[in-house]
């Protein structure tokens with residue numbers, strides 16, 4: 001069974017490396033490139049030390065033990081066991097230290113995005129110059145080739161913000177703002193995760209990082225700045241009324257309507273997002289309906305109450321309304 005377990009672990013590791021959406025070794029950002037390079041040098045350096053020490057140990061203990069004196073054995077141990085690792089590790093350390101200022105510098109940033117980790121979703125805030133702040137959830141869009149500074153915080157417990165394809169991770173600590181600099185170098189959709197255990201639904205706390213051509217990003221941001229469009233269908237209009245009647249606006253904001261709650265995610269353009277409930281569901285009508293009715297079956301301990309007491313038609317209409325918020 002040890003063999004079977006090892007095979008399972010190995011298969012998981014090998015297959016796990018296949019998904020380019022979340023791979024630190026398939027970099028799509030400046031920081032991730034540095035980290036991947038550092039990883040390979042550390043790997044090669046570690047292997048060199050390992051092979052050299054094994055070879056020396058073998059030579060000293062097995063190969064003609066009568067051939068060398070005590071003095072030469074001592075030099076072999078000092079050289080192979082102390083001097084050689086010190087030299088190699090010092091080189092690797094200097095190499096790693098020299099890389100760090102570049103990963104940290106927030107000077108001359110093109111864009112600043114505030115992200116708060118909350119149990120168990122991501123509050124994302126853009127502050128375009130000369131206009132109102134735009135808030136959304138569980139989705140971060142970035143212009144390719146730009147230097148982006150993330151202002152990371154948390155209102156509840158410690159979370160950790162990590163987009164492996166773009167760079168290193170950074171803790172989000174209540175009561176302070178940590179800055180993380182990322183510079184995406186190619187377009188694509190990458191997976192972001194919470195990398196610090198933060199409660200029962202920690203594993204259901206994901207987001208999408210979408211790296212776009214600059215013009216597309218500008219158009220997207222301009223569209224996000226618009227208030228919500230009124231619902232287009234009969235179901236959508238009934239859904240909007242149900243949304244108001246059930247007090248959803250006490251926790252959620254929809255710009256352009258009376259809903260201005262700050263506790264939960266802003267829903268102004270929720271229908272245009274790539275996922276619902278922090279990467280747990282899609283954004284079809286059926287997904288919205290499932291989320292509203294079965295909140296805790298989908299995400300244990302989520303702070304939003306489930307609304308399974310509502311009639312099915314009302315749930316369906318609200319789902320229509322939300323999915324029309326594009």
Ligand code: CUA
Nearest residue numbers: 159194196198
């Ligand atoms: Cu948030 Cu783990």
